Amino acid sequence: MADSQEKLLFPGCMIGNRIPFIEASARKVFDKLGVKVLDAPFGCCPDPVGFQSTDKESWLALGARNLCIAEEQGKSIVSLCNGCTQTLTAVNQKLKHDAHKKSKVNSMLNSVGKEFKGTIDVYHFVRLLKEEVGINKIKETVTNPLKGLKIACHTGCHYSRPSEIMQYDDPFEPKVLRELVAATGAEVIDYEEEALCCGVGAGNAEEDVGLLVLKRKMDSIVKSGADYIAVICPSCFQQMDGNQRNLQKKFEQEYDIPILYLTEILALAMGYTYDDLNLRRHRVKPKALQNKE
Amino acid sequence: MTFVPNVEFKKKLLDVHLEDKIKYCYQCDRCTSVCPVAEATNNRYNPRTIIMGAMLGLPQLVLGAEDNFKIWGCQVCDTCDEKCPNDIELTEIFNLVKNISVQQGTAPEYYTMQAKTILENGKAIPSQSAIERRRKKYGLPPVPKCNVDEIQNILKQTELDKKLKYKWVEEQ
Numbered sequence A: 001m002a003d004s005q006e007k008l009l010f011p012g013c014m015i016g017n018r019i020p021f022i023e024a025s026a027r028k029v030f031d032k033l034g035v036k037v038l039d040a041p042f043g044c045c046p047d048p049v050g051f052q053s054t055d056k057e058s059w060l061a062l063g064a065r066n067l068c069i070a071e072e073q074g075k076s077i078v079s080l081c082n083g084c085t086q087t088l089t090a091v092n093q094k095l096k097h098d099a100h101k102k103s104k105v106n107s108m109l110n111s112v113g114k115e116f117k118g119t120i121d122v123y124h125f126v127r128l129l130k131e132e133v134g135i136n137k138i139k140e141t142v143t144n145p146l147k148g149l150k151i152a153c154h155t156g157c158h159y160s161r162p163s164e165i166m167q168y169d170d171p172f173e174p175k176v177l178r179e180l181v182a183a184t185g186a187e188v189i190d191y192e193e194e195a196l197c198c199g200v201g202a203g204n205a206e207e208d209v210g211l212l213v214l215k216r217k218m219d220s221i222v223k224s225g226a227d228y229i230a231v232i233c234p235s236c237f238q239q240m241d242g243n244q245r246n247l248q249k250k251f252e253q254e255y256d257i258p259i260l261y262l263t264e265i266l267a268l269a270m271g272y273t274y275d276d277l278n279l280r281r282h283r284v285k286p287k288a289l290q291n292k293e
Numbered sequence B: 001m002t003f004v005p006n007v008e009f010k011k012k013l014l015d016v017h018l019e020d021k022i023k024y025c026y027q028c029d030r031c032t033s034v035c036p037v038a039e040a041t042n043n044r045y046n047p048r049t050i051i052m053g054a055m056l057g058l059p060q061l062v063l064g065a066e067d068n069f070k071i072w073g074c075q076v077c078d079t080c081d082e083k084c085p086n087d088i089e090l091t092e093i094f095n096l097v098k099n100i101s102v103q104q105g106t107a108p109e110y111y112t113m114q115a116k117t118i119l120e121n122g123k124a125i126p127s128q129s130a131i132e133r134r135r136k137k138y139g140l141p142p143v144p145k146c147n148v149d150e151i152q153n154i155l156k157q158t159e160l161d162k163k164l165k166y167k168w169v170e171e172q
C-alpha cells in the first residue's frame, strides 16, 4: 500500500537536541524532494539499546505511546535514526502480533487516554527515499554531482537487523544506502568490515572496548582508500566522528576521515554548501568540501 | 563453586515464550565466534555462556556481580541473532538478564542514568537552551515539547522508579 501522504517527523533526542545540523540537512532534502513532514510532540523513542536493556516493559509502553500519537493523527512516522526506527518498528510489530502484550500495554495507556491500535507504519528515512521518492527523482535534483568523492557506506546495525523485525534491505549486505550515495555521482567504496557495528553500544559499558570495535571498523575503511564515510544513524555518527581523536591518542595512529550523514551528502549534491549545512560543526571537519561550488 | 539451578531465575526467563527456542541451543559457539565484543575482549564477554546460564537456570553463570561486563558488554548489534543456526533470539534473552541486573543494582551507570533522565524529562537527551538557539539559527522550529506527566504516569505503572530505586523530589 502506498502511503504517500504527509509523515510525522521523528528526529529523535540525539539529532534534535545534540546535533541539529543533521535535522536541518534532512529538512532541506525533504523540501527539495517534495516530502512533506509535520512535527509532533513525541517523547523518547526510547533507545532500543539503553532503555530496552534497562527495562523492557517500560520500553514497550513508551514506544507504544509514541505510536498512539501518530495513530491519533492518522499519519505514519519517518525517523532520521536507526535506533528510533528499530524501537518503533519492533514495538509496533510485537503489539500487533501479541494480543496479551497489547492488552497489558493498553491498560496502562488507557489511564492517560490513549490506545494502541496498530494502524500506522514506521519508515527509516532511507526506506522513504527509496520507496516513495525513488532513485530517479533524486538523480533529477542533483545539480552538483559529487564526482570524485570516494565514500564508504556504514549502514549501522539497527537499520536492517534483526531481519525478522526490520524486514527491509539485507541484514549484512545492505544495498539501499549504496544506491542513494551513488545517485549523487559519488563513488561507493567497498571495504571488508562493512557489516561491522560502530562499537557505540559496547562503549556504554566500557569505553575502551567500544574503541577497539571502532578501530577494527576504521582500519578497514582506511585500507579501502575511502575519503568519507556515509552514515544514517546519529549514534554511529557521534561514535565515528567524535572518537577518531580518541583512537588517535590511544593507538598513536592517524585517523582523519570525515563522517557525512546521508542527508548532508544529498544536500551537497543538490547544491547546498559547507556553510549552508554547518559542516564545521563536525569534529572531523570535511575541509575539502569547503571550497566546492 | 557449586551449581544449583535457580528455579525462579529460570522461570523468569522462560515465562516470556522464549523457552521453546532456547532449548534448541546446542552450544555450537557460532554466536560467540561472530560477536565483535567477544573478539575485542578475548571472550571476556561471551554470549554462548549467557545462553547456557539461562538454559540451565544458573544465574551465577551470567549475573556474577564481580564483572558486570560479562552481561553488559553486549552492544546489541544483533549479529548473533542473525547467525544462530537455531534462530534463538539471543538479544531478547540478554534484555531479560540485563533487566534483572538493573533491579539487582549491578548495571553500569550509563544505563541507569539514561533511564533516570527519561523518567525525569521524557527524553534521553533533554532540550537545552544553547541547542535551541542553534536550531533557530539553522532555521529549525523548536523541538516540540512532550507530555512529561503522561510519560511519568506510565513509568510509575511499569514501576521503573522502583526498579531504579529512584526517589521523586517530594519523597527526598
Ligand code: SF4
Pocket (backbone or CB within 6 Å): B024, B025, B026, B027, B028, B029, B030, B031, B032, B048, B051, B083, B084, B085, B086, B087, B088, B090
Ligand atoms: S549460535 Fe545459537 S545454538 Fe549456537 S551456541 Fe549460540 S545460541 Fe546456542
Ligand code: SF4
Pocket (backbone or CB within 6 Å): B031, B034, B035, B036, B037, B038, B047, B073, B074, B075, B076, B077, B078, B079, B080, B081, B090, B091
Ligand atoms: S548482539 Fe551482543 S552478543 Fe550478539 S553479536 Fe552483537 S555484541 Fe555480540
